[in-house]
Amino acid sequence: xxxxxxxxxxxxxxxxVFEQGEGPAVIMVHGFPELAYSWRHQIPVLADAxxxxxxxxxRGYGQTDTPTGVAQYAAAELINDLIGLLDALxxxxxxxxxxxxxxxxxxQMAMLAPERIERLIILNIxxxxxxxxxxxxxxxxxxxxxxxxxxxxxxxxxDIAFAADPGHFFDVMMRKNQITRALFDQLPPQMxxxxxxxxxxxxxxxxxxxxxxxxxxYYVRAFEHSGFTNPINWYRxxxxxxxxxxxxxxxxxxxxxxxxxxxxxxxxxxxxxAMKSLVRNLTVEMLEPCGHWTQQERPQDxxxxxxxxxxxxxx
Numbered sequence: 001x002x003x004x005x006x007x008x009x010x011x012x013x014x015x016x017v018f019e020q021g022e023g024p025a026v027i028m029v030h031g032f033p034e035l036a037y038s039w040r041h042q043i044p045v046l047a048d049a050x051x052x053x054x055x056x057x058x059r060g061y062g063q064t065d066t067p068t069g070v071a072q073y074a075a076a077e078l079i080n081d082l083i084g085l086l087d088a089l090x091x092x093x094x095x096x097x098x099x100x101x102x103x104x105x106x107x108q109m110a111m112l113a114p115e116r117i118e119r120l121i122i123l124n125i126x127x128x129x130x131x132x133x134x135x136x137x138x139x140x141x142x143x144x145x146x147x148x149x150x151x152x153x154x155x156x157x158x159d160i161a162f163a164a165d166p167g168h169f170f171d172v173m174m175r176k177n178q179i180t181r182a183l184f185d186q187l188p189p190q191m192x193x194x195x196x197x198x199x200x201x202x203x204x205x206x207x208x209x210x211x212x213x214x215x216x217x218y219y220v221r222a223f224e225h226s227g228f229t230n231p232i233n234w235y236r237x238x239x240x241x242x243x244x245x246x247x248x249x250x251x252x253x254x255x256x257x258x259x260x261x262x263x264x265x266x267x268x269x270x271x272x273x274a275m276k277s278l279v280r281n282l283t284v285e286m287l288e289p290c291g292h293w294t295q296q297e298r299p300q301d302x303x304x305x306x307x308x309x310x311x312x313x314x315x
Contacts, residue, residue, distance in 0.1 A: 002040045005063055010056075010084030011077065016063035017085065019054040021047025024118070024314055025091050028055040029082065031100020031125075032231050033162075033173060035062045035222055037215075038099070041299030042306070049307045054094075056085060058102070060230030062222045073233040075241040079109045083116055092116070095310065099123040099295055101234055108241065110252045119313055120256040121306055123294045124264050126275040127252060130245050136238050146195040152235040161200050162228040166220045170211065172199050174219075176297045178207035180289065184265040194266070210293055255281040257309045259302060262288035283309060 005016040018036045020043050028039040036055035046053035057064040059081050060073060071077075082105070086094060095118050098106035103125035110117055110127075131138060140150045152158055162169045173196075184192065199205070211219065256279050260272055276282060285305050287298050295302045 002037060003043065005036075005057070007063075008085060008088035010082075010088055011080040012084075013059055013065040013067065013081065015059075015065070015081065015085060015088075016057040017054060017089075018043065018056070019052060020044060021050070021052050023050040023052050024310075025052045025054055025089070025094040026310075027082070027085065027094045027096050028053070029096060029098040029102030029106060030055070030058060030061070031098075031102045031104075032234065033169070033219075033223065033228070034100065034102075035219065037062075037218055037222070038296060039097075040215075042097075042295060042303055045303040045307065049310075051095075051310070054085075054089070056081075057222075060233065061226055063225075066226055066230045068230075070233045070236045071240070073230060074237040074244070075105055075108045076112075076244060078105045078234070079113060082109060083113060086116055093118040095119040095121065095314075097121040097123070097306065098125075100125060100292070107252070108245065110254055110256075111245070111248050111250065114252070114254055117254050119310065120252075120254045121259070121309070122256065123259045123302070124261055124267060124292060126258065126260070126267065126272045127250075127278050128271055129250055129274065129278060130242065130248075134239050135242055143193045146198070147193050148196040149235055149238065151195070151197065152232050153238075156229070158197055159227070159229045159232055161197055163223075165200075166223045167216065169200065169223075170216055170219050171209065172196075172202070172205050174210040174216075174293055174296070175205055175207040176210050176291050176293065177289065178205070178291060179263065179265060181263050181265065181269075184263075192265075207291075210296055250278050252279045253281060255313050257283045257285070257305070259294060259305055260284065260286045261290035261292060261294045261297075262286055263290055264292045264294070266292060
């Protein structure tokens with residue numbers, strides 16, 4: 001059973017925290033469009049394995065506060081939320097696990113506040129070297145204005161469309177077995193541009209629904225409450241986050257487990273390879289077949305990899 005939340009003051013916001021178990025702390029950080037609930041398969045297993053499993057609804061999501069303004073969702077604020085969570089729970093350090101945007105935030109935290117991270121476990125999104133050019137401009141030139149991250153920058157069309165029918169949004173978004181890496185690589189370039197607005201406009205999607213009716217209802221209720229604008233505001237800080245890393249050492253020395261998904265077409269295999277020279281103490285595990293929603297699509301394998309790796313890395 002998914003635990004009930006308790007609430008802590010973290011970085012000036014009221015954060016909903018779901019936890020179970022006792023032992024070394026493992027803090028799980030969700031991405032978009034997810035929640036602490038996205039770790040529902042991991043929390044009891046980690047607790048049974050002797051860990052204190054902790055998953056917050058991040059700023060702008062679920063039962064945690066939703067401050068107004070794009071700058072409130074910069075990576076610096078999100079990192080300070082996690083540091084504030086550690087302080088509120090009287091933890092000097094913790095093992096951090098991140099997926100999707102949670103991974104992006106944790107990579108930055110590993111560069112900016114490595115002393116608060118005991119071990120690092122990342123799902124799907126590799127450590128991508130900071131480019132010399134604003135990444136939004138790179139995406140705009142490579143993928144066009146239709147690409148969802150670019151579209152989020154200049155328009156609130158997605159905020160409105162997603163909020164108009166959250167149930168359809170999750171029916172479209174959270175699916176498995178939609179496409180393999182091999183098939184994706186054969187597509188023409190224009191078909192590789194991920195437009196969430198165009199996906200929402202379709203009545204049917206490929207693959208299979210990932211969520212049960214009960215799980216779908218949990219997500220729908222949460223996003224009916226919090227809306228989509230503030231979660232999307234995380235994306236609207238992409239340029240601000242890039243500027244904040246100017247001159248920051250990109251090398252990470254924290255022991256790190258990376259769990260990749262072979263069919264997560266958001267990530268190219270060469271991006272995973274490029275990470276290896278920047279993360280000095282790195283273990284890479286790839287799940288195949290597996291798409292983007294790794295900890296929900298392949299929970300038993302993710303749990304096994306995390307528990308086995310921690311058993312060899314934790315004193």
